[in-house]
Amino acid sequence: MTNAHTNSQMSIPVAELINVDIPNQExxxxxxxxxxxxxxxxxxxxVVVGRAGAGKSELLSTIAGLLQPTAGDQFLFGKxxxxxxxxxxxxxxxxxxxxxxxxxRLFHSLSIYQNIALPFCYHSNCSxxxxxxxxxxxxxxxxxxxxxxxxxxxLPRAVRxxxxxxxxxxxxxxxxxxxxxxxxxxxxxxxxxRDFLTRLSHGETGLFDYKMTIVAAxxxxxxxxxxxxxxxxxxxxxxxxxxxxxxxxxxxxxxNTSEFQAMLTxxx
Amino acid sequence: xxxxxxxxxxxxxxxxxxxxxxxxxxIGVTFTKLNKSKRLIHPLIRKHIFQSGVxxxxxxxxxxxxxxxxxxxxxxxxxxxxxxxxxxxxxxVAVVVRELGPIVATLLVLARIGTSTVIELGTSRAxxxxxxxxxxxxxxxxxxxxxxxxxxxxxxxxxxxxxxxLTMFSGYLFVFAQNVQLQPWTYFDQIAAALRWDxxxxxxxxxxxxxxxxxxxxxxxxxxxxxxxxEVSKATNRAVGKTVALxxxxxxxxxxxxxx
Numbered sequence: 001m002t003n004a005h006t007n008s009q010m011s012i013p014v015a016e017l018i019n020v021d022i023p024n025q026e027x028x029x030x031x032x033x034x035x036x037x038x039x040x041x042x043x044x045x046x047v048v049v050g051r052a053g054a055g056k057s058e059l060l061s062t063i064a065g066l067l068q069p070t071a072g073d074q075f076l077f078g079k080x081x082x083x084x085x086x087x088x089x090x091x092x093x094x095x096x097x098x099x100x101x102x103x104x105r106l107f108h109s110l111s112i113y114q115n116i117a118l119p120f121c122y123h124s125n126c127s128x129x130x131x132x133x134x135x136x137x138x139x140x141x142x143x144x145x146x147x148x149x150x151x152x153x154x155l156p157r158a159v160r161x162x163x164x165x166x167x168x169x170x171x172x173x174x175x176x177x178x179x180x181x182x183x184x185x186x187x188x189x190x191x192x193x194r195d196f197l198t199r200l201s202h203g204e205t206g207l208f209d210y211k212m213t214i215v216a217a218x219x220x221x222x223x224x225x226x227x228x229x230x231x232x233x234x235x236x237x238x239x240x241x242x243x244x245x246x247x248x249x250x251x252x253x254x255x256n257t258s259e260f261q262a263m264l265t266x267x268x
Numbered sequence: 269x270x271x272x273x274x275x276x277x278x279x280x281x282x283x284x285x286x287x288x289x290x291x292x293x294x295i296g297v298t299f300t301k302l303n304k305s306k307r308l309i310h311p312l313i314r315k316h317i318f319q320s321g322v323x324x325x326x327x328x329x330x331x332x333x334x335x336x337x338x339x340x341x342x343x344x345x346x347x348x349x350x351x352x353x354x355x356x357x358x359x360x361v362a363v364v365v366r367e368l369g370p371i372v373a374t375l376l377v378l379a380r381i382g383t384s385t386v387i388e389l390g391t392s393r394a395x396x397x398x399x400x401x402x403x404x405x406x407x408x409x410x411x412x413x414x415x416x417x418x419x420x421x422x423x424x425x426x427x428x429x430x431x432x433x434l435t436m437f438s439g440y441l442f443v444f445a446q447n448v449q450l451q452p453w454t455y456f457d458q459i460a461a462a463l464r465w466d467x468x469x470x471x472x473x474x475x476x477x478x479x480x481x482x483x484x485x486x487x488x489x490x491x492x493x494x495x496x497x498x499e500v501s502k503a504t505n506r507a508v509g510k511t512v513a514l515x516x517x518x519x520x521x522x523x524x525x526x527x528x
Binding site for chain 2: 061064066089090091093094096098100103105106107108109118119121122123125126127128130167168171
């Protein structure tokens, strides 16, 4: 909490990319995104829109420090990422929660409770059982309590997302990165998730007493339009930031889907 | 032909280099982070020791009886027919203590634990779980590799010791069953006399190195490089082949030491 507030007061960007080239995850000789310049400030809720293969996962992985840019400067919580080593790098990662796409990359050999408790236990030097109070609160808030002792195999996508979200939140991150959230969700799950993310960004979940900075990258923008406060589009290997509504005409390059029309309407 | 031979040699040295680097990183992490997050990591080490050591005890006992019957019982029975039962201890130490015991225990652990380690880690790698660990600030070498390597080294050592003790007893059981004129105290005196002080040291070192070899190679094959799910079985085959080769080399080094 204190870190988030300190950043907010000092207006240090949570993450910043300056002329960054980002390689493709599968083939690192090819750049997925070029010359990305982007600043994420404390309390922002960014919605990044892009088709499948536009470089959304690469962008989020780069911000999280999992993928190294091929050019440019990258900063995380005011510190240059390529200079971060050892404990400082771990500290940066602890402040950044990431929920991965599709399967949420849960640990299949651990129960749901253990999946969520693991990062807290690792960084706090406690046993899995000692993490019960903290884990229990997340399980309750995210409606995962009845599933706590199951392994995450064969669970619906929405449930896996909630587990991944709980695992990311247990370290009380300042920045939350969501890769294609709500993809394949039913209407009720979308409503729940949208509401939860909105409350998270306003600090109203009861879990944290600070406003979390959120970056959600998605190919289906409709569920996120109302939650987001800032928008960007990934197209032709570039990131087009739409902070200024005047720049909205840039959106005309994007396919004219009904979902995107909804986004346009909302922004306007 | 020379080209392919050259490529093979280069690949071999690349592999040695990569495995060596992975082993050094693992050793470095073990020394610097053994007590980090110990309330999470130490129970994990105990869990792996249970899996690779305690759970293999029944099959180790079975193998000890089989070796006792096939090798020790038969050998001593044959020796006594030509009046050479005084060499029973020497044969026991040379065949079972120095060679067969450590190799059988190593192959058992490799087959049961080494292969499952590659599959488990390879699947985790293919499913992106390792990246998720990194995203959470968890050192995958510290959390996944170190506990396995430590437990495998201890398991191979401990299982070898149990295997040898049980083999000696079961061997005598079969000698007794075949009515060979060899008193138990004579049999154990011969073994004690044939043992050199450095046999204990070499047994300890050899089994620990075998265990470390299984641990490092299985973890390297499962974890060190990006894998797709369909490549996990090939990685498992590679791990088995490399571990057997490494153990043969380690064994050869100790044999040379004993001969010289």
